[in-house]
Amino acid sequence: MIEAIILLLAGLGILLVGFKLLSENIEKVANKGLKRLLNKTSKKPIVGVGIGALVTAIIQSSAASTVMVVGFVNAGIMNLFQATAMIMGANIGTTITAQIVALGSFDFSMYAMILAPIGMFMYMLFKKDRFKSLGLALSGLGLVFIALKFMQESMSIFQESPKFTNFLAGCNNPILLLLFGVVFTAIIQSSSAVTTILISMVSTGIVIGNGNSSNGILFVILGSNIGTTITALLSSIGANTNAKRASFIHLLFNFLGALIFFIILLCWPSFMDVTFKIWFKESPATQIAMFHTFFNIICTLLFLPFNKWFVKISTFIIKDKKKEIKSTYIDERFLKTPIVALSQANKETLRLGKLSMETLSLSIDSFLQKNVDNVPIIEENIKTIDALNQELLTYLVKVSAQEISPDDESTISKLHKMINDFYREVEIADNMVKYTKFTLNNNLHFSDAVYQQIMTLKEKLLLQYDNVYDLAINNNIDKLAQITQIEDEIDNLRSIMINQHIERLEKNECSPASSGVFINLVSNLERAGDHLNYIAQTITEK
Numbered sequence: 196m197i198e199a200i201i202l203l204l205a206g207l208g209i210l211l212v213g214f215k216l217l218s219e220n221i222e223k224v225a226n227k228g229l230k231r232l233l234n235k236t237s238k239k240p241i242v243g244v245g246i247g248a249l250v251t252a253i254i255q256s257s258a259a260s261t262v263m264v265v266g267f268v269n270a271g272i273m274n275l276f277q278a279t280a281m282i283m284g285a286n287i288g289t290t291i292t293a294q295i296v297a298l299g300s301f302d303f304s305m306y307a308m309i310l311a312p313i314g315m316f317m318y319m320l321f322k323k324d325r326f327k328s329l330g331l332a333l334s335g336l337g338l339v340f341i342a343l344k345f346m347q348e349s350m351s352i353f354q355e356s357p358k359f360t361n362f363l364a365g366c367n368n369p370i371l372l373l374l375f376g377v378v379f380t381a382i383i384q385s386s387s388a389v390t391t392i393l394i395s396m397v398s399t400g401i402v403i404g405n406g407n408s409s410n411g412i413l414f415v416i417l418g419s420n421i422g423t424t425i426t427a428l429l430s431s432i433g434a435n436t437n438a439k440r441a442s443f444i445h446l447l448f449n450f451l452g453a454l455i456f457f458i459i460l461l462c463w464p465s466f467m468d469v470t471f472k473i474w475f476k477e478s479p480a481t482q483i484a485m486f487h488t489f490f491n492i493i494c495t496l497l498f499l500p501f502n503k504w505f506v507k508i509s510t511f512i513i514k515d516k517k518k519e520i521k522s523t524y525i526d527e528r529f530l531k532t533p534i535v536a537l538s539q540a541n542k543e544t545l546r547l548g549k550l551s552m553e554t555l556s557l558s559i560d561s562f563l564q565k566n567v568d569n570v571p572i573i574e575e576n577i578k579t580i581d582a583l584n585q586e587l588l589t590y591l592v593k594v595s596a597q598e599i600s601p602d603d604e605s606t607i608s609k610l611h612k613m614i615n616d617f618y619r620e621v622e623i624a625d626n627m628v629k630y631t632k633f634t635l636n637n638n639l640h641f642s643d644a645v646y647q648q649i650m651t652l653k654e655k656l657l658l659q660y661d662n663v664y665d666l667a668i669n670n671n672i673d674k675l676a677q678i679t680q681i682e683d684e685i686d687n688l689r690s691i692m693i694n695q696h697i698e699r700l701e702k703n704e705c706s707p708a709s710s711g712v713f714i715n716l717v718s719n720l721e722r723a724g725d726h727l728n729y730i731a732q733t734i735t736e737k
Contacts, residue, residue, distance in 0.1 A: 247284025311337030376418020
């Protein structure tokens with residue numbers, strides 16, 4: 196019996212390592228595709244279901260994908276209606292794991308184990324990261340079948356113990372079986388692992404809850420579907436109200452689905468005998484896997500039309516806070532999936548850039564309008580940008596600490612440069628406020644022509660920023676030439692303005708007291724153009 200327990204625990208350990216290798220490296224191989232998928236938040240529920248199912252099938256964890264959905268809601272990228280559809284889809288996507296494990300009951304499973312060493316040879320022999328990741332993914336898949344073999348061996352030993360088999364066969368209380376599924380899944384935080392253990396049991400002929408019904412093992416599966424929601428519930432601690440609602444919707448959806456099927460199975464004791472046992476009589480493992488898939492698809496089809504009601508119920512149960520802190524794109528829930536974390540960090544960087552340019556524009560307006568009415572807004576923006584700058588830099592350090600590819604490291608380096616250059620725009624905005632205050636306090640005067648030239652500088656800077664934003668969002672490389680051209684125009688205009696100012700000084704048409712403010716102000720605005728050009732160069736560098 197001790198040997199059986201050791202084999203079971205060893206198999207569970209190998210299984211979890213296998214799933215980790217498989218999911219993390221498939222994620223790397225499908226890097227760009229996964230990124231595009233996660234950025235698509237459709238208003239059509241059926242599309243959301245499809246995205247949720249596909250993403251979960253790729254990363255092999257409904258808990259992980261649901262945690263990401265909670266993170267998206269927390270970041271304000273996805274509303275509750277969209278999140279509900281993706282959560283339903285995640286429940287379908289996670290059933291692919293059981294289908295993979297069920298393949299272990301067929302003869303070729305022994306050959307599938309060879310994927311483990313083949314994958315490692317690929318990892319050691321290939322130089323390209325994509326092939327290395329593919330090799331590790333294959334190794335992970337091979338480990339899944341090796342783990343299944345260990346578990347089946349342990350179950351074969353358990354099967355020889357009359358006490359053990361009689362105990363399981365005597366577990367006829369559906370509520371206890373359901374609770375066992377809930378608690379066991381909550382402890383190991385993997386419904387996939389629980390399903391794998393159940394498949395190993397039925398593959399070796401162990402019966403759960405014999406009694407008057409063959410549905411015993413199905414009650415455990417229903418319980419595991421509820422238990423898997425614990426991960427998302429834990430992830431919502433400390434999140435905003437809508438993120439908590441998304442976690443609650445996940446729990447509500449899984450609980451109601453399990454409750455409906457629980458009642459059906461109670462009222463229909465021969466359900467398994469007249470359905471899946473007939474349809475897949477040659478493979479008990481496939482029977483379990485197919486029920487798992489059938490259950491989640493039916494629940495999704497049943498509840499999808501009531502998507503809005505799930506949102507309404509969650510809104511009724513979890514009330515709005517009186518003071519809700521405005522969320523941003525970045526969220527620590529994404530750190531376990533670096534490609535998503537970096538995509539969100541990029542969005543947050545562009546948000547910082549937009550706020551920086553708005554602040555610079557306001558500071559130029561203050562000088563042009565000869566008043567300080569905008570200064571409180573500018574100062575508040577600078578405080579926000581300071582905090583956001585620190586938060587972004589800290590977040591990027593945390594992403595760097597994850598297992599990331601060289602391409603991801605390059606992306607992090609680019610984001611650091613972009614953040615630094617956008618922050619320089621804020622420093623220039625702060626300088627502009629100082630020049631405005633000094634001009635007003637010392638009663639300095641500039642000609643209308645000077646104000647018109649400064650207005651022209653502002654317009655060129657905003658046009659340059661629009662092109663930088665288009666380059667960043669749409670990867671429109673053609674914009675790079677326009678950005679460089681505008682930067683040259685700004686440089687030329689600065690030279691013209693300073694030369695004209697010197698001429699005015701020589702003709703005594705301008706006060707020497709204004710010279711320091713004017714030259715520094717124009718030079719600062721020229722530097723603002725330089726930093727926008729640097730950002731464009733960073734975006735396009737290989």
